[in-house]
Each structure stands twice: as structure tokens, then as C-alpha cells.
Amino acid sequence: MGHIIADLKETFRRGNIFIQLIYINVGIFVIGTLINVFLRLFEVSTPDIFGIFALPASFIGFIHQPWSLFTYMFMHAGILHILFNMLWLYWFGSLFLYFFSAKHLRGLYVLGGICGGFLYMVAYNVFPLFSSQVAGATLVGASASVLAIVAATAYREPNYRVQLFLFGAIRLKYLALIVIGIDVLSITSSNAGGHIAHLGGALAGLWFAASLSKGTDLTSWINWILDGFISLFQKKTWKRKPKMKVHYGNSATGREKDYDYNAQKKAQSDEVDRILEKLKKSGYDSLTTEEKKSLFDASKR
Known part of the structure; x- marks a missing residue:
């Protein structure tokens, strides 16, 4: 068991950012599911832990748990839900990195989730159709974050062709339009909140890519916060400084190595x-x- 955990840690450490995000999402899902199974076996009555991290549709509910605007994008309602989200994240995360940096992907994942969650809350509090649902509705899933990555990639390289099973090759711009079109047509369905969040994520992706093409990185503030938060949990290793040693002789070899490296x-x-x-x-x-x-x-x- 120890070897498995060590292998997982090493894979996480060496993996690309989208692999790390997949690990985080799957890890949270597995741990949450195991806890739920254990508690149900013993018929233990517990608070709604899932609901604490899900994003409420009502603004009052959000005020009581503001962290949910961030945590909901790492929560999933079932195996198929997380499976399809992680497959899309894997496919388009790897493609995204051809055109953008790893920090852009990390920041856009969060930005897409925030924009998707915000549009979800606004829609549920504005449109009369959702007035009877707003008090108890919640949102979970990485879909908005993933759609942001898809939309940004399609904006950056619209004519890039992707191979789809049964459909063959299709340009990214058409794939993005189809996905967005399906979400628009489905905003009155039983999963209206999810489709609205998808649209918010897609808009965030387009906004990010368009702004970056003009020299403005919308994810810089998110990455600044994330870097600061991560640094709090990194272990500081204090090492004794080695004593200074003076070497006499020809230093040309060292200069040659420096020159070769720089070249x-x-x-x-x-x-x-x-x-x-x-x-x-x-x-x-x-x-x-x-x-x-x-x-x-x-x-x-």
C-alpha cells in the first residue's frame, strides 16, 4: 500500500497541471464517497457534508458559505459525472498546453469555475422559471472550468481539427459552437443550473483568450493567490551553508561550461x-x- 501511495505522489509531482487537477478531483470524489459509504453502513446521521462545499443558488445561502464558489468546482455528484468531466479535462488540457502555459490552465480552471458559478446564481435569482427552486438548488462539478479551457483553445486555434469517435475530424470552432448551442437549448431542462454554468465557463474562456491576445492575462491575480496559498504549506528546509572553498587553477573549463549552457x-x-x-x-x-x-x-x- 505504501508503494502505491508513493507512486501516486510521484506521478502527481511529475505530472502536467491537468493531470494534477484530475488527481485532485478524483481524490476528493473517492474520499468523499468512501466516507459516505462508511457512514451509511453504520446508519450514522451526519450533517450534509456534500452541501457544505456545493454552491447554493440563493445569494443568502452563498453569503453563509462563500468558499463554495471555489470548492464546488472540485465536487461531483456521481461516477459518470466525474468521468466525463475528467476525460474532457484530459483531452483539452493537453491540447491547451500547446498554446498556453501551465499557469494559464490552472488559473483558467478557477476563473471558469467562478464565472460559471456566478452566472448560475444570477440566473436562478433573476428568471421567474427558477423562483421555486432557488432556495434548495445547489451546483457541483468541474464542467464550467473544463468548458472555459475548451472555449479558450477554440478561440486561440479555431481551425485545429480534433478526431471524434463516429463523427470523424471536426474543427475546434465548430465543436465549441455545438457544445455551447446544446447548453443554450438546455437551460430550461432538469439540469438547467449545470448548462447555465457551462455557458459562464465558456464565456470566461473566450474572455481570457481574447484578453491574452491583447496582452492582458486575466488569470494573473488567481495564480498570485494560489501561489501564495501553496507556499504556506510547503516545507521550509533549513540547510547549513557549506564552508567557502577556494580552488586554484585554470578556470577556463568552468567558463566553457557556462558558455555551452547559455548557448x-x-x-x-x-x-x-x-x-x-x-x-x-x-x-x-x-x-x-x-x-x-x-x-x-x-x-x-
Whole structure:
């Protein structure tokens, strides 16, 4: 068991940001489900733990649990719910990193969830159709966050083709339009809240990509907060400073190593700039397999 946990930790540490987000979502779902199964077996009456982290539709409910605007995007109502969300996050998370950075993905995941949750609350408190439901309705799921990633990728590279089972190749812009269209047509269905949140997430993704193309990163403040929060839990290791040692002799070898390293870094940077320029002019499909790999590796550095 210890080896399994160690392997999971190592995979999480080495994984891309979308892999880490999948681990977090699945981990929360598994732990929550196991706790629920255990308590039900012993018929233990407990408070609604799930509801504490779900986003209420009413503004009064939200005031009592403001953290739910963040926590709801990591909660899921069932196996199929989390399965499809994580599959979409895996597929489009990997594609997103071809065009944006890992921090952009992390920040947009949160931004999409916030915008989706906010639109959900506004809609349920504005439209008369939901007036009888607003008091007890809640929202969970990463769908809004995932749709933000899909929409941003489609905005950045609209003509990129993805292969769909049974449907064949389809351009990203059409896939995004189909998904958004389905959500618009479904906002009066039994899962109205989920579809409204999807639209909020998609709008956030388009907003992010459009702003970034003009030089404004809408996720910078989110990443600043997340980095500060993460740093609170990182262990500080205090090491004794080694005594200074003086080496006599020819230092040319050291200078040569520094020069080689700097030259290599510059060559890598120039290559990435060349690929990005080609991507901008001719699109993603024009890149060779080696160029795609170089761009993907650069996004992880």
C-alpha cells in the first residue's frame, strides 16, 4: 500500500497541471464517497457534508458559505459525472498546453469555475422559471472550468481539427459552437443550473483568450493567490551553508561550461520563437511532429 501511495505522489509531482487537477478531483470524489459509504453502513446521521462545499443558488445561502464558489468546482455528484468531466479535462488540457502555459490552465480552471458559478446564481435569482427552486438548488462539478479551457483553445486555434469517435475530424470552432448551442437549448431542462454554468465557463474562456491576445492575462491575480496559498504549506528546509572553498587553477573549463549552457538555452529559445512564429502564420497543422514536441516540452519548462 505504501508503494502505491508513493507512486501516486510521484506521478502527481511529475505530472502536467491537468493531470494534477484530475488527481485532485478524483481524490476528493473517492474520499468523499468512501466516507459516505462508511457512514451509511453504520446508519450514522451526519450533517450534509456534500452541501457544505456545493454552491447554493440563493445569494443568502452563498453569503453563509462563500468558499463554495471555489470548492464546488472540485465536487461531483456521481461516477459518470466525474468521468466525463475528467476525460474532457484530459483531452483539452493537453491540447491547451500547446498554446498556453501551465499557469494559464490552472488559473483558467478557477476563473471558469467562478464565472460559471456566478452566472448560475444570477440566473436562478433573476428568471421567474427558477423562483421555486432557488432556495434548495445547489451546483457541483468541474464542467464550467473544463468548458472555459475548451472555449479558450477554440478561440486561440479555431481551425485545429480534433478526431471524434463516429463523427470523424471536426474543427475546434465548430465543436465549441455545438457544445455551447446544446447548453443554450438546455437551460430550461432538469439540469438547467449545470448548462447555465457551462455557458459562464465558456464565456470566461473566450474572455481570457481574447484578453491574452491583447496582452492582458486575466488569470494573473488567481495564480498570485494560489501561489501564495501553496507556499504556506510547503516545507521550509533549513540547510547549513557549506564552508567557502577556494580552488586554484585554470578556470577556463568552468567558463566553457557556462558558455555551452547559455548557448544551448539561447538555441532552445530561438527554436521556440521560430515555431511560435510559424504557428502564428500557418496554424498548428503546419507544424512537424518534432516541432509540436518541442513546443510541448517548452510549455512544461
